Amino acid sequence: MNAHTGEARPAPARGPYDAVVVGAGHNGLVCAAYLAKAGRKVLVVERRQQVGGATTTEEIHPGFKFSCCSYVVSLLRPWIIRDLDLPLYGYEVLPLEETFTPFEDGSYLLRDSDPERTKRAIARFSPRDAEVYKQFGQKMAELGRLVKPMIDGLAPDPLARNPFEILRLAKFARHVRGQGEEWLIGNVKMMTMSAVDFLSEWFECEQLIAPMSVSGIIGTFLGVRSPGTAYVLLHHYMGEIDGSYRAWGLPKGGTGAIAEAIASAARALGVEIRLGAPVERLLMKHGRAAGVVLENGDEIAAKVVVSGVDPHRTFLRLVGEEHLEPDFAQQVKRFKMRGSSGKVNLALDALPEFACLPGAGPQLRGDITIAPSIAYLERAYDDAKYGAFSRRPFMDIVIPSLTDPTVAPPGKHTMSIFVQYAPYKLKEGAADWPRQREAFGDAVIDTLAQYMPNLPGRILHRQVLTPWDLEQVYGLTEGNIFHGELSLEQLAFLRPVPGWSRYRTPIGHLWMCASGTHPGGGIMGAPGALCARTMLHARAV
Amino acid sequence: MPIPSPFHERTSKLCTSFRWKDWSGYAAVSSYDTTHEREYFAFRESAGLLDVTPLFKYEVHGPDAAALLSRMMVRDVSKLKIGRVGYSCWCDDYGKVIDDGTVTRLAEDYYRVTAADPTLYWLQAVGRGLRVTIEDSSARLAAVALQGPRSREILRAASDADLDRLKFFGATRARLDALDVWITRTGYTGDLGYEVWTDSAGALRLWDALVDAGRPHGIEPAGLDALDVSRIEAGFILLGVDYFSAPKVILEARKSTPFELGLGWIVDFERPTFPSFIGRDALAAEAARLKRGTAAAAGWAMVGLEVAWEALEALYESFSLPPSLPATARRDGLPVYDDDGRQVGKVTSHTWSPILKKYIALTSVHASHAAPGTILQMEHTVEFERRKVPAKVVKTPFFDPERKKRP
Numbered sequence: 001m002n003a004h005t006g007e008a009r010p011a012p013a014r015g016p017y018d019a020v021v022v023g024a025g026h027n028g029l030v031c032a033a034y035l036a037k038a039g040r041k042v043l044v045v046e047r048r049q050q051v052g053g054a055t056t057t058e059e060i061h062p063g064f065k066f067s068c069c070s071y072v073v074s075l076l077r078p079w080i081i082r083d084l085d086l087p088l089y090g091y092e093v094l095p096l097e098e099t100f101t102p103f104e105d106g107s108y109l110l111r112d113s114d115p116e117r118t119k120r121a122i123a124r125f126s127p128r129d130a131e132v133y134k135q136f137g138q139k140m141a142e143l144g145r146l147v148k149p150m151i152d153g154l155a156p157d158p159l160a161r162n163p164f165e166i167l168r169l170a171k172f173a174r175h176v177r178g179q180g181e182e183w184l185i186g187n188v189k190m191m192t193m194s195a196v197d198f199l200s201e202w203f204e205c206e207q208l209i210a211p212m213s214v215s216g217i218i219g220t221f222l223g224v225r226s227p228g229t230a231y232v233l234l235h236h237y238m239g240e241i242d243g244s245y246r247a248w249g250l251p252k253g254g255t256g257a258i259a260e261a262i263a264s265a266a267r268a269l270g271v272e273i274r275l276g277a278p279v280e281r282l283l284m285k286h287g288r289a290a291g292v293v294l295e296n297g298d299e300i301a302a303k304v305v306v307s308g309v310d311p312h313r314t315f316l317r318l319v320g321e322e323h324l325e326p327d328f329a330q331q332v333k334r335f336k337m338r339g340s341s342g343k344v345n346l347a348l349d350a351l352p353e354f355a356c357l358p359g360a361g362p363q364l365r366g367d368i369t370i371a372p373s374i375a376y377l378e379r380a381y382d383d384a385k386y387g388a389f390s391r392r393p394f395m396d397i398v399i400p401s402l403t404d405p406t407v408a409p410p411g412k413h414t415m416s417i418f419v420q421y422a423p424y425k426l427k428e429g430a431a432d433w434p435r436q437r438e439a440f441g442d443a444v445i446d447t448l449a450q451y452m453p454n455l456p457g458r459i460l461h462r463q464v465l466t467p468w469d470l471e472q473v474y475g476l477t478e479g480n481i482f483h484g485e486l487s488l489e490q491l492a493f494l495r496p497v498p499g500w501s502r503y504r505t506p507i508g509h510l511w512m513c514a515s516g517t518h519p520g521g522g523i524m525g526a527p528g529a530l531c532a533r534t535m536l537h538a539r540a541v
Numbered sequence: 542m543p544i545p546s547p548f549h550e551r552t553s554k555l556c557t558s559f560r561w562k563d564w565s566g567y568a569a570v571s572s573y574d575t576t577h578e579r580e581y582f583a584f585r586e587s588a589g590l591l592d593v594t595p596l597f598k599y600e601v602h603g604p605d606a607a608a609l610l611s612r613m614m615v616r617d618v619s620k621l622k623i624g625r626v627g628y629s630c631w632c633d634d635y636g637k638v639i640d641d642g643t644v645t646r647l648a649e650d651y652y653r654v655t656a657a658d659p660t661l662y663w664l665q666a667v668g669r670g671l672r673v674t675i676e677d678s679s680a681r682l683a684a685v686a687l688q689g690p691r692s693r694e695i696l697r698a699a700s701d702a703d704l705d706r707l708k709f710f711g712a713t714r715a716r717l718d719a720l721d722v723w724i725t726r727t728g729y730t731g732d733l734g735y736e737v738w739t740d741s742a743g744a745l746r747l748w749d750a751l752v753d754a755g756r757p758h759g760i761e762p763a764g765l766d767a768l769d770v771s772r773i774e775a776g777f778i779l780l781g782v783d784y785f786s787a788p789k790v791i792l793e794a795r796k797s798t799p800f801e802l803g804l805g806w807i808v809d810f811e812r813p814t815f816p817s818f819i820g821r822d823a824l825a826a827e828a829a830r831l832k833r834g835t836a837a838a839a840g841w842a843m844v845g846l847e848v849a850w851e852a853l854e855a856l857y858e859s860f861s862l863p864p865s866l867p868a869t870a871r872r873d874g875l876p877v878y879d880d881d882g883r884q885v886g887k888v889t890s891h892t893w894s895p896i897l898k899k900y901i902a903l904t905s906v907h908a909s910h911a912a913p914g915t916i917l918q919m920e921h922t923v924e925f926e927r928r929k930v931p932a933k934v935v936k937t938p939f940f941d942p943e944r945k946k947r948p
Contacts, residue, residue, distance in 0.1 A: 078850075082850060082851075087897050087898050094582050094586060095578050113575070113576060114574075114575040114576075402759065403759070404586060405587045405759040411757030
């Protein structure tokens, strides 16, 4: 699991490099691998002592390995898995099929891969919804499939004037027209409605709407009733289209194993990865990027620099405002980061039990969603709006050790809790997070203990990651897990700055390859691969 | 009407899906849950526990036990050391394969044979006049396969066997929850794994002890659907699916020699004590032809095929569909063609491999098309239309983890 393994080899000859990639996150690594595959000489410099960025597995308690940040994989592109031969390097995805939602009144809903069982479970709340549920999934998969080309290619850009772009737009328009009215209406609704409103057009029971709506808010500073959140639901269904590829699931060995697999593939292609090498700033020559300057003063020259860090960090820190047009700098600043979530990772002595459904069955081995009602979720958002963490937050929980015994000692377990909302900007200021960190952790455990009374007694170790920690430790500006909110106004040709969605930047020889670019965040790899492809196509390197 | 195995009291309670199939007259679980996926991943990530009692089992005792089995098997099992298992097949006079299985040497004059089909008649026929007793222990012995990376730790906790010294294809006696058992480091998943053999009377205790010891390691009961995917990944052929038993077929063309099944490596012509084995002359002639290269044009070869995913995706895209494959391993034979559209072979088993993320197939092709890297066209039906997708010949096993043989 240790990234040092690759460093044990004799140091390859240094420079001159065709490209230096800043940050060994999964996108930086994917980009580097594709560039190396095309014969370019690539160096990746990483601040931390391990690869992966937020795609990381860390042994924070002896014998317990955690996907500290990202914890499931859903959208890693199958063509990237194929191109880079990732299964050969240890990429494995294990099934994660159940979704369990306990409610405050002691009832619960368990959905799984067996449609009939799921239908019966939903029918206890609404026989009508039970019937519609499958149709809904089908419809979403259909919508998702038609939107999917968007995430596997460049974003159509109406701002661009060149003939190729107009051709591309015309093609897209034809594609849209070909889908018929219903599809268009469905899409416009998705783009404009809130997750709850959209789901309410299909379902009547809140026990279904509440846990389903949270897919629309993950990683955003929005509530389930905020307009625009319906669209994000679609991303959830896109992972399922890759069907047999099992895009959706638990990565074996934690998400860090994905980064390790990509890093191994990259090294095999000749990429050099230097760990513990924080970049202080870009090396600028005649207003263009010419390499990077490390914090220790080393200068590394390269024909191009590819930034694998978020847009804020790229432009406001590495480049520096003095090199930017004021207008562009302003737009970068407007790009919303505002992290809204945290992580609590628990090492457990034994499995906890739900009061509503005791035992160690399917209720524990899938996805556990603490989203008992719409009002609950809205109240959680209310806290955040006024600069506090949610006293009763929305949580998305997995216990990876139940499916992947390699991450915990026999009989012991790891629990990963994604928590929303935890606004980066507390009313006392972001710097107050270290003082509030444990109180935040307590709120999470207290809330969970309502459903799992024996949980607190089984905790061996607790790691609390607030947005502040995500920024300090992982370099995610304002703790935003997607390098900038995945809201409609920050997607496609608008990501990260209108006119600059094609991985290029106003700084010559500087490119962007990470989640802050199209098609966005999550362990998808598409930004990294599309960036490399665009660079090669443009003969930029 | 299949009968219950000695583990039925446990397996039937766990099999909530009611998905059973007939395996040699026993009711055997296809998958405990509605899909076999968790069970498959147990084989590959933790440990799967599979009831293999329906295998046919024979005990061969006596001073001539080695002589009998060496005469019957293409492998010289008289060379097996005590506490070793050998995989072998056996042929008719014409060198055509009857069945395949394992032979375990439990003592100097005591062997245990497993087979896919009933074999008592053949053992008795070959052993006529020899000083042996042959017992059909199929019903007397219960057996489970414990397969997966955690299987060793589980057995270590459950038994007193010295597992660190039990090598790949080794066999040892052990005590397990006060039961006398034999443990062999064998299996049909191509992974680290063991098979445990004991008297049927102790079956439930064996099951319970393994499940208890396995709980902290994520043990899962596993059925035949998960096994089928695993064995294709491991490149293991199956009687009645990938080849047919010579005495049971009418057409000569349906019979196979060990060389045609990729089992040439076990044929042992060097017999110091027993100059001949059944089918020797025919196989020696074939081996000689192979050496001269003349059989290459006529014979068959068992190979692996990897379907080109991009082409499959493009094929489905032409129907405006996302690619979809059957959820389970399939045994429907599919024709395989060369570039000129001539049929050069048949796919006999195929599956999506969740761990390799590839669509793979065991395929019997003309030896002239068996070289690794050869591109063939495999039939694939989409929306009731028969089409072809390119597939590449590769070496088997498709999946071969280092842990399988690790000391």
